[in-house]
Amino acid sequence: MKYLAAEVVQKIQNAIAQLEQEGFLPKGFIVTPEVERPTNPDFGDFSCNYAMKCAQQIKKPPLATARATAEVLAKDQDFFASVTAIKPGFINIKLSPRVLREECRKIRQSGERYGTTDAGRSRRLLLEFVSANPTGPLNIVSARAAAVGDAVANILQSQGVEVSREYYINDAGRQARLLGESMYARLEQQAGRDYPVPAGGYEKDYVQEVAVASANALKNRLAKAVAEQAIDLHKHFGVEAMVERHKISLEKYGVVFDNWFSELSLHAEKKIEAAVADLRARGFVFERDNAVWFASTRFGDDKDRVLKKADGDWAYLAADIAYHRDKFERGFTELVDLWGPDHHGYIARLRAALQALGHAPESFTVHIVQQVNLMEHGNPISMSKRGEGRLLEMDDLLEDVGRDVTRFFFLMRATSAHLDFDLDLARKHSEDNPVYYVQYAYARICSILKKAQAEGLALPSLEQDAWGDQPEREELALVRELVAYPDMLENCTRALEPHGLTFALRDVATSFHRFYTICRVVDPAEPERSRARLALVDAARVVIQNGLTLLGIQAPESM
């Protein structure tokens, strides 16, 4: 689907071509014009700064270039209401009412497809997120990552990108082992024996629960197991139980993964050996101090990294290299990982490894999901998973403020920014909560449409124009907001950031609420105008619904 901005750019390019023909502009200078929404709506629907961008290159005063271009464009009166050249060299463009009407009609006609494109159809992208250690319940940062990852995946898919959501289960390392040991210790203590939880182990109540469950389920096998075997059995049971809990929590949150990838499977299928052999064949592996090393400094890392420790075990990095190598081998062309804030030092070495394996650095992107402070009464709540602090899990948060609010709040901020989650605000159900502000707009729209039906005013057919001859300022403002939706989605796609969408939806809601207070929609005395406005309201419904769907938030018909 092609949207307004692209059409405008095309027309500017045509104008440039014409000016080249006429000899006003030198031929073949390289500049792709771009358009943007001006900050000040008085400037029009779009503005273009190409004249200033290329001024030096073509040695022409930008205002002259802008004027000439504007003159050519302005002849297209069917499309443009006005095109003017301004001060330093901006070209300000106002679309004709016909074009806005047409776009508005397109919104209703496209319905849930409005805003989608197939621009990303050649991309196969694997998005890995959450990937929390299966040693305890999901915490708040995981909740943030889940909201962001899911929304990013939805947005990418709306642009035609083939996306797979994947969760990496760290079931092979020391943390998993510690869970098994902690479970074992709890059971020993329960049996009255003096057996301490190991240093760095897990001590919260869930350990007890899962340990008991494990003891019951594995009774027969545990009976003849020595301590070492018992720990291993508990570990496997515990990890599986935790993964199951993660799945349930995430499902309640509306996040479903396409694939849960086990680190153990890398070991079992000898994929780590294969990856290291691959690196070795390419000449980036060496031995030192009884360990096997990856020469990551060859790709800009601070120091070389150990792949296989002197004790013969693989380092975590080796498994991770194998894992990401496997992602590429499964046919994905782009890898995007969302990581927690404590892993950022790790990016350079993994990227180095993927480069060493022959992958372009751009094909691997890591976004750090920054830390979250839960704020209550103006003070942060501490949330340590293992230590003494109050345990605040993702489930607690969901129960406390609900799925829609949780997701929206996490999606209001740039992923890389630290986030203060204002619990007091999130808990407000009837006042200033931004989620309800958007949802309320949607519910209001549905209510209007119902009202119209009850009054015998039918929605105009999809072929009909969206508003009357003399639209109010608020009507125009609303249309402009709606029409900006596809471009905004494209920006979110490029940035792999969903927060622009939450802002855009709030803006649409604002425009709608303003429109609503000024413009009476359902008015049997004015059937023509009513129909026109109903069409506009219906278009707003489509955009809000599409946006909320991408964010994974309900669009309620009443609330």
Next chain:
RNA sequence: GCGCCUGUAGCUCAGUGGAUAGAGCAACGGCCUCCGAAGCCGUGUGUCGGACGUUCGAUUCGUCUCAGGCGCACCA
């Protein structure tokens, strides 16, 4: 010491080279005989942490610097 993230209104944050830097929250005051007042309207504050540089033009890019957060293992 090295690296990453962040410094924008009282608070929380948008703004990935453009025109008068914007929202929400908080504060105060208005608006319902009429489609949902979970709404609308009004009242105002900024050395965009600081310095230098690149540019026609910098909150945005670069270098330095100050402040806060986090990370720097043959842990995962």
